[in-house]
Amino acid sequence: MSTYIELLISGLVLGSIYALMSVGLTLIYGITKVLNYAQGSLFTLTAYLAFVFFSNFVSMNYFVVFFITLALMAVIGFVFEKIFIRPVRRLPGWDFTVIIVTLGTALLIDNLFLVIFGPLQKTLPRAFEGSLVLGAFRITKHNLFIIVAALLTIVILDRFLSKTRVGMSMRAVAQSSEGARIVGLDVDKVFGYSFATAGVLAGIAGILLTPRTLIYPLVGWPVFQKGLVVMVFGGLGSIKGTLYAAFILGMVEIIISYVFGARWALPVFIIILIVVLVFRPKGLAGRWQ
Amino acid sequence: MAVNCNSTKKSIDNKNIFLWVALIALLVVAPFFFRDSRRVMHILTMCLIWGMVAESWNLILGYASVFSFGQLGFVAIGAYTSAMLSVHLGISPWIGLIAAGVAAGIVGALIGLPCLKLHGIYVGIVTFGISLVMPTLIVWGGQPGYKNLTGGTFGLAGLKAYQLFGFNLGSVKIRWYYTGLVLLAIVLYAIYKIIHSYVGLAFVSLRDSQTFAKSLGVNDYKYKIIVFSISACIAGIAGAFYAHYSRIIDPSILELDIFLLILVMVVLGGLGKFGGGVIGAFIITYINEILRPTGQYRYVILGALVIIVLTYVPSGIRGAIDKLAVKIKAGRT
Numbered sequence: 342m343s344t345y346i347e348l349l350i351s352g353l354v355l356g357s358i359y360a361l362m363s364v365g366l367t368l369i370y371g372i373t374k375v376l377n378y379a380q381g382s383l384f385t386l387t388a389y390l391a392f393v394f395f396s397n398f399v400s401m402n403y404f405v406v407f408f409i410t411l412a413l414m415a416v417i418g419f420v421f422e423k424i425f426i427r428p429v430r431r432l433p434g435w436d437f438t439v440i441i442v443t444l445g446t447a448l449l450i451d452n453l454f455l456v457i458f459g460p461l462q463k464t465l466p467r468a469f470e471g472s473l474v475l476g477a478f479r480i481t482k483h484n485l486f487i488i489v490a491a492l493l494t495i496v497i498l499d500r501f502l503s504k505t506r507v508g509m510s511m512r513a514v515a516q517s518s519e520g521a522r523i524v525g526l527d528v529d530k531v532f533g534y535s536f537a538t539a540g541v542l543a544g545i546a547g548i549l550l551t552p553r554t555l556i557y558p559l560v561g562w563p564v565f566q567k568g569l570v571v572m573v574f575g576g577l578g579s580i581k582g583t584l585y586a587a588f589i590l591g592m593v594e595i596i597i598s599y600v601f602g603a604r605w606a607l608p609v610f611i612i613i614l615i616v617v618l619v620f621r622p623k624g625l626a627g628r629w630q
Numbered sequence: 631m632a633v634n635c636n637s638t639k640k641s642i643d644n645k646n647i648f649l650w651v652a653l654i655a656l657l658v659v660a661p662f663f664f665r666d667s668r669r670v671m672h673i674l675t676m677c678l679i680w681g682m683v684a685e686s687w688n689l690i691l692g693y694a695s696v697f698s699f700g701q702l703g704f705v706a707i708g709a710y711t712s713a714m715l716s717v718h719l720g721i722s723p724w725i726g727l728i729a730a731g732v733a734a735g736i737v738g739a740l741i742g743l744p745c746l747k748l749h750g751i752y753v754g755i756v757t758f759g760i761s762l763v764m765p766t767l768i769v770w771g772g773q774p775g776y777k778n779l780t781g782g783t784f785g786l787a788g789l790k791a792y793q794l795f796g797f798n799l800g801s802v803k804i805r806w807y808y809t810g811l812v813l814l815a816i817v818l819y820a821i822y823k824i825i826h827s828y829v830g831l832a833f834v835s836l837r838d839s840q841t842f843a844k845s846l847g848v849n850d851y852k853y854k855i856i857v858f859s860i861s862a863c864i865a866g867i868a869g870a871f872y873a874h875y876s877r878i879i880d881p882s883i884l885e886l887d888i889f890l891l892i893l894v895m896v897v898l899g900g901l902g903k904f905g906g907g908v909i910g911a912f913i914i915t916y917i918n919e920i921l922r923p924t925g926q927y928r929y930v931i932l933g934a935l936v937i938i939v940l941t942y943v944p945s946g947i948r949g950a951i952d953k954l955a956v957k958i959k960a961g962r963t
Contacts, residue, residue, distance in 0.1 A: 376751055428941045434901070437697070438940050440754075441897055444890050445940070449933030456926045562886075566762055573755045604766050611759045618752065619744050 343478040348595050354484050356591025357491030358550050362568035363575065363583050364495065365542035371578030372515045372535040374436060375426060378443040381565025382450040383421075383540050387414055387547035388556045389454055392463050403468055411544050418540025419533045421446075426536070427529060454558040462555040465548070487549045494545055495584065498538070502580075511535050515578065567594070570610045574617060575625050582626025649951075650905075657811060661804050671803035677915045678810035679872045682817050684895040684907030686864035689821055692902030693833050694857045697750060700741070700757030701865050702892070703764050704734040706883050708866025709873035710768065713786045714779060716874070723792050727870045734866020735859045742858040746851060761889075765881040785880025789873055806875055813871060817864055818905070824860060825904060829853055887929060891918060894936050900949045909947050 362380065369377045387410055394406045425446050429439045469482035502508040513521045514531045522528050547561065554560060567590070575586030593613065594606040618624070664670040687701045711733040712726030721729075745756050772782020780786065791799040792809060799805045824830055832853045835843035844850065873879040891914055899910025917935070921928045943950060 370751075376754070425937060432941075437691075437901070438897065441890075441893055442937050442940050444893070445933045445936030447933075448887065448890055448929050449937070452926070452929035452933065456930060566759075569755050570759055573752055577751065604769075607759070608763045608766055611756070611763050614759065615744050615756060618748055618756065622748050622752070624752075 346478045347480075348599060349592075350478075350480055350484060350488075352592035352595040353588070354487050354591075355594055356588035357488050358546050358564065359567055359571045359591050360584055360587035361491055361494060361542050361546035361549075362564055363571035363587055364498070364580055365539035365546075366568055366572045367575065367578055367580060367583045368511075368542070369535055369539045370572070371580075372511055373422075373426070373532045375443065376440050377536075377539070378440060378565075379421070379425075379447040379450065380539065380543055380568065381561030382447045383414070383418070383543040384547040384561030384564055385454060385556070385558065386417065386450060387411075387544035388465060388551040388560060389458060389463075390414075391548050391551075392465055392556055395466055403466065407468075407548060410548060411541050414540040414544035415537040418537035421540065422533045422536035426532070430532075451558050451562075458558070460557065462557045464555055465552045467552045483552060490545065490549060494542070498542070499580075501538075507531075507534050511538075566607065567610065570607075570614055573624055574610075574614050576623050579624070579626040582624055585625055654815075661807055665804055668803050671807055673915060673919050675803065675807045675810050675875065677912045678807070678814045679868055679875065680892060680895060680915055681908035681911035682814055682868035682871075683865055684892050684899065684911045685818065685821060685905070686861045686868065686907075687892060688896045688899070688901065688903075688907040689824070689864070690858055690861040691896060692900075692906070693825060693830065693837075694854055694861075695833070695837055695902075696746065696854055696858065697754035698757045698858065698861075699754045699889075699893075700761040701861070702884050702889050703757075703761035704738060704862040704865035705869035705872070706761075706764055706768070706879075706881075707737055707862075708734045708869030709879045709883065710780060710786075710869075711866070712870035713789055713873045713879045716790055717786050717788070718779070723790055723870070723874050726874075727867060730870035731863045731867040734869070735863030738862025739855055739859040741862075742855040746854045746858060761884060765884050768881045781880070783881060785878050785882075786873075787878040789877045789879070791874060791877075810871065810875075813867070814908070817867070818908070820860075820864070822904060824857070829856060833857070890936070891932075894939075898939060898943070899947055903949060903952070906947070913947065 362384065366377060366380050369375055369380075390413060391406060391410045394401070394410060398406070425442055426439060429435050429442050432438060467481075467483040468486045472479045472481040473485065500508075502512055510521070510526050510531050511534060513524075513526060514528055514535075518528050521531070543561075546564065550564065551560060571586045571590050572583055574590065575582035575584070590610060590613075593609065594603075597603075597606050597609050660674060661671065664674070683701065683705055687698070690696050690698045690701070708730035712723060712730040715721040715726045715729055716723055741757070741760060745753050748756065768780045769782050771780035772778055772784075791801075793799075794805070794809065797805060799809060832843070832848050832850075835846075835848055836850050836853075840850075869883075872883075892911075895910030895914045896907050897910070898913060899908065900906030918928075918932065921931055924931060
């Protein structure tokens with residue numbers, strides 16, 4: 342019995358990480374129509390940033406570093422859009438070119454880490470050490486923190502998108518960037534904000550997950566791959582569908598890993614994805630246009 | 631873009647024919663200058679192989695406008711088909727080459743059946759996912775219980791060379807080069823024929839005005855599957871040639887940097903422009919080779935280069951050549 346509960350918790354933890362990753366991806370796609378292949382590199386970037394902070398300012402509080410890193414990620418996301426995406430968007434046929442530009446950026450960033458930090462793995466501290474014992478089963482405090490933090494982030498994101506001015510302008514651009522431009526919104530800035538938001542989301546996922554996996558230059562890549570599948574499974578541009586998909590596939594991955602071994606998770610993902618897309622070509626909750 | 635239009639086809643072809651003859655002559659003569667350098671001959675042969683892969687990708691990506699990101703998967707299928715036939719059954723690599731094309735083509739059609747019903751980026755992510763899954767399958771097929779079918783992570787080594795008119799291609803680079811050149815020429819001719827056939831016309835009409843073409847009864851699903859399968863078949867043939875040329879095939883063929891390099895070849899050469907993939911292959915393979923001494927910095931530089939080039943030469947080298955040709959012509963009259 343306790344094994345199943347522990348599996349359930351692991352599934353929730355994994356689902357939370359996938360949710361953060363793929364909501365970032367789907368947000369960018371929904372608003373800017375860019376498939377961001379560098380999202381995994383932003384994940385890795387956060388992990389290394391946090392590593393640098395933690396190893397240089399040992400006495401600093403965990404949460405101070407946490408929020409400083411996230412603030413930096415917002416700036417980096419904004420600048421990323423300005424440097425790499427905006428010039429390409431002016432060109433004809435940019436929707437394809439931009440994918441390869443983000444892919445090139447991913448190659449650049451990942452190998453930069455290899456040059457700077459070397460291939461050796463680095464460790465990141467956990468938010469809380471130790472574990473809680475509840476009756477028959479136990480849960481590490483960090484895992485609990487991952488789930489709570491991810492859910493809290495999603496709730497805040499939802500409030501941000503529906504209540505704030507910036508959030509509403511992002512949704513307006515998602516519906517029609519032409520229309521948003523006509524009513525006087527600065528679409529370029531909104532694109533920048535959405536990359537900043539996605540940078541923060543990738544950042545939260547990075548800081549939360551890397552204490553468990555260790556940091557190496559390609560750490561974001563497997564998470565990104567699964568994030569892509571989750572995004573398509575849930576339906577491009579739909580945050581609600583992506584959340585469902587993240588937790589479903591998180592559970593599936595844990596069960597598959599438990600029964601067959603971790604390397605079968607991605608093949609099973611792809612099979613599920615193809616089957617779902619045959620019946621629902623736009624994913625679980627994709628918009629039908 | 632006018633290259634594909636039937637009405638202007640002839641004049642454009644005539645204008646470019648000198649360019650093509652010059653290029654082919656250059657490729658035929660090139661080995662006489664470099665025949666003593668095995669390294670240069672190796673690079674040139676790799677250019678030809680990547681050229682085939684890039685051009686097959688260009689066919690599906692540029693002409694059929696299908697976001698297919700799984701082309702390396704078909705390269706791997708072709709390579710492994712030929713390699714397994716050669717290692718386990720001792721079948722001649724020439725038959726392996728054909729089998730590789732057939733196998734990749736069939737798998738392509740099977741994958742295309744569900745995938746090509748989807749739209750835009752969905753196709754891209756599913757095909758990308760399929761090529762990501764392949765290393766797992768290859769490693770699994772290499773377990774001892776399955777008679778070490780695929781050689782697992784270490785790959786299949788010691789593949790036999792092709793026999794041609796009693797010559798063994800062996801380790802003589804120049805023979806490989808010319809065999810590769812003939813293969814590339816056949817592939818390019820086939821692609822040219824497809825583009826200028828009924829199928830190619832269907833795609834031009836679908837690209838220029840999808841709604842109108844569909845209302846006239848052009849079945850895009852059917853044509854997409856045909857071209858997807860042909861493109862996979864060509865990639866499979868290139869993969870088989872690659873496997874026997876390098877004498878070893880392992881799952882590293884599916885790695886991300888190769889994926890990016892070939893994708894960049896297609897885009898740099900000119901997406902949807904005939905011969906663009908080959909031009910891109912020569913440029914990128916060469917750049918990749920001169921960057922080799924920079925060691926760790928190679929991919930950093932390459933990544934930066936990709937971003938800069940795509941931002942400032944958006945229509946690719948072939949597009950730039952076309953523009954230049956138009957300018958020269960305008961200057962003359």
